Every structure is written in C-alpha cells, then in structure tokens.
Amino acid sequence: MARISLTPPHTLLNRLGAWYSRRTYGKVLDPGLAVGHNARVLLTYVRQERGAAKWNSLDPGLKHLAVMAAAARINCSWCMDFGHWAADSLGLPADMVTKVTKVPQWRDNQDAFTELELLVLDYAEAMTETEPRVTDELAAALTGRLGEAAFVELTAMVALENYRSRMNRAFGLTSQGFSDACAVASRE
Template sequence: MPRISLTPPRTLLTRIGAWYSRRTYGKVLDPGQAYGHNARVLFSYVRLEQRAANWNALDAGLKHLAVMAAAARINCSWCLDFGYWEGREQGMAAEKIERVPRWREAREVFSELEQLVMEYAEAMTETEPAVTDELAAALVGRLGEAAFVELTAVVALENWRSRVNSAFGLTSQGFSDSCRVPAERPVPPVVTPVTPTTAE
C-alpha cells in the first residue's frame, strides 16, 4: 500500500503530467502522482528523465538490462513491472527480460557482455558498492569510456527510481503479469565470476 497519497494537488504541472502519462502509457503513473506533492522535485525529476532519455553512448539493450538488474536487486516491483513493458516496447525478448532477476541461473540466455553489465549494475547497487577494479576495467575495455560513464549514470538513476518508489510503497500497476519480484532476494550462487581476468 502506498505510504503517500496518490492524489496530489491539481496544479498545472500535475495536470499536464497526468495527461502526458495517459497518452503515452495508457494510465497515470504512480511515481508521478507521488512526486506531484512537491512541484520543484517533480519538475527537476522530469527534466532529469528527459535528458537521460537522450543519452546514446551505450547500447539501448545493455542499458535496459542494467536498469532491470538494479531494480531487481532493490526489489522494486513497480520498476520491474514497468521495465518489463518498456523492454517489450523496445523489442527485447520476453524470455530475456523475465530472467534478469535470476540471470546467473540462465547464463545461456545472455551474452558475456550482458552478464558483465548486469554484474556491474548489481555491484553498484550494493551497500556499500562492490564494484571491483577488474570488473570496471573489463567494461571499459569492451564498451569504451563514454559508454561506461553512461552505464554508471543509468544504474545510479535506476537506484534513485527504485529506492524512491520502494520507500513510497509503490507496487506494480499491472504493466505486466509476467514480471514478478522474487519472494526472497536472490542470493548469487558461488560460481566462477564472469569478469575476465584481463580487459579485452
């Protein structure tokens, strides 16, 4: 149950936001309603999302896997539900999206680079962050520095989304019946790391 009212003051900004949300997604998004209680925060957040949508140094598919991996690590059911829909809209295979929360159990579905990206997203999301020099070097070597910076920023942005939505108590809005947060937080099995010993 939401910890904050989803009926914010009817200001020009919240009315425009609700109209745009219905037109784009078919329904009013709960995070926008929650943010609507503080116009300055809402406006700043919307501007950030608009600018982030124009980042293009990182492959869109890798970017989405990173976002989903971070959301799964935080257990944000709203983010996973919306992320499933968003991934399908981008043309990503349903099987791949559904396997992200437990990707280590389905390595055959993902390329080595995709596994590195998800490992990095999870490591960044840990408290304290668990990114290693080897993991970062492997990604810089595969992606280049510009895309690596974008990957890092995207994961940080998803941490904001997921942690705020979870703190607000927001849950799935029904964008997907197939994307579910595991009942228990997945514990990575003891396996050989996917991080190469040297960057390519």
C-alpha cells in the same frame, strides 16, 4: 499500499503530467503522482528522465538489462513491472525481451546471456549494493568492451535506476499492471 497519497495537489503542472502520462503510457504513473506533492522535485525528476532518454552511447539492450538488474536487486515491483512493459514497447529484439524475464535470477541462467551482458548485470548489481562492490577489474573489463562514453552512460543509468527504485520502494509503490499488457510476465 502506498505510503504517500497518490492524489497530489490539482496544480497545472500535475494536470499536465497526468495528461502526458496517460497519452504516453496509457495511465498515470504512480511515481509521478507521489512526486507530484513537491513541484520542484517533480520538475527535476521530469528533466532528469527526459535528459536520460536522449543518452545514446550504450546499446539499448544492455542499458535495459542494467536497469532491470538494479530494480531487481532493490526488489522494486513497480520498476520491474514497468521495465517489462518498457522492454516490450522499446522495440528491443525478441531475444532481449526474453532475457529481461531472466534478470532477477540471472546468476542461475548465465547461459542465456553473452559475456558482455553478464558483465553489465554484475556491474549493475555491484553498484546497487548498499556499499558498492565495484572492482577495478570489473570496471576495466567494461570500459575495455564498451568504451568510456558507454561506460559512463551505464554507470549513470544504474545510478538513475537506484534513485527510481529506492524512491518507489520508500513510497511503497507496487506493480501498476504494465506487464499485463505485454508478452513478458511480471515477477512480484
């Protein structure tokens, strides 16, 4: 049960956001409804998401694995549900979509991932800890494999997912049924 009303004020901004969300995702996103109670926060949130969508230094599959690892670590069911749908709708290769299902238990399924993917998953979890446990060695291994621009993007994406997941968990948001519409089952 959401800890905040999902009926924000009926402002032009919120009506436009709901229209865009229905057109893009098929339904109005609960995080948008929750954040819609504060117009300045909503505008900043939208700008941040639109800006992040344009980042392109990091492989989209690696980026999505990192996002899902952070969401899984925080145990954000809304983020995991939406992330499964996004993996299916982003046009990621079938093997990457399959890997997404293994992210919550990636340590038990290491043979399903490449060495670089394992580094990315470890980094996303390390960054997500309440006291981050990123080591010099892990950062150097990723910087060496990805390059500095992609490493910065990876770090920013994990931080952004921490922001999303922690906010959604604090609001009490849960699965909205996105994964029901794709080939990947949600893990709640």
